[in-house]
Amino acid sequence: MTLAAVGDLSAGSTxxxxxxxxxxxxxxxxxxxxxxxxxxxxxxxxxxxxxxxxGVLSVGAFGPFITSRNADVSFDPSRIASYVAAGVGFLGGGxxxxxxxxxxxxxTAASLWTAAAIGLASGLGFWAAxxxxxxxxxxxxxxxxxxxxxxxxxxxxxxxxERGGGNGSGxxxxxxxxxxx
Numbered sequence: 001m002t003l004a005a006v007g008d009l010s011a012g013s014t015x016x017x018x019x020x021x022x023x024x025x026x027x028x029x030x031x032x033x034x035x036x037x038x039x040x041x042x043x044x045x046x047x048x049x050x051x052x053x054x055g056v057l058s059v060g061a062f063g064p065f066i067t068s069r070n071a072d073v074s075f076d077p078s079r080i081a082s083y084v085a086a087g088v089g090f091l092g093g094g095x096x097x098x099x100x101x102x103x104x105x106x107x108t109a110a111s112l113w114t115a116a117a118i119g120l121a122s123g124l125g126f127w128a129a130x131x132x133x134x135x136x137x138x139x140x141x142x143x144x145x146x147x148x149x150x151x152x153x154x155x156x157x158x159x160x161x162e163r164g165g166g167n168g169s170g171x172x173x174x175x176x177x178x179x180x181x
Contacts (some may be wrong), residue, residue, distance in 0.1 A: 009060035013125075021052025021122030024134040025115040031141035032108055039095055039108045047088065047112055048119030054084050055123020081120055088116040111141060 009017075025048020026041050033040030058077035092109030114137045121130040 009056065014056055014060065017056050017123050017125060018049060018052050020127065020130065021055070021119035022046075022049040024048060024118045024122060024130055025051075027134050028111055028115045028118065028137045028141070031138065032111055037108050039112060044112065044115040047091070048115040048122070051084050051088070051116040051119030052123035054080050055120045055125075057123075059124055077124075081124075084116055084120055085113075088113050107141070107144075111137065 022045050026045035028048070029039070029041040029044025032044065033042075058080040062077075092112050095105040095108045095112065097104050114133065118130050118133050118137070121127075121133065
């Protein structure tokens with residue numbers, strides 16, 4: 001297949017690539033939306049759509065500029081992909097916040113970065129990779145609930161007195177027994 005043939009994307013193929021990228025990005029953002037994060041469904045959907053558009057542009061927009069092997073124009077579609085990753089890294093950095101000893105937004109930043117990669121894969125036509133990454137990302141994001149439940153059950157009880165608390169009678173209750181009420 002020649003470079004010119006790769007660059008001839010039909011309107012239908014372009015719409016499919018953009019639509020699948022947006023859909024898969026929305027699937028990743030759905031959990032963030034349910035969890036009440038600012039970067040939720042619409043943010044992930046739009047990020048993946050934009051990345052898909054960059055992917056479509058990298059394979060379909062430069063064909064008319066390439067005339068022969070001896071042309072003065074060099075073509076490297078991977079350069080657009082690298083700038084998508086860098087730009088999304090900047091966005092992800094903006095959602096990471098430090099509050100005292102806690103850092104918030106790491107998972108949202110990672111899901112934004114993943115949504116961009118899924119969108120780019122869709123824009124480039126790598127359907128299987130985009131679908132698999134969407135499924136894995138969705139499973140990881142929704143695994144938070146069973147993982148936290150299991151962590152609570154496996155964690156040794158912490159005495160209230162050790163955490164600076166107590167029940168006022170001088171007797172400490174374990175956090176596990178309080179949670180089980």
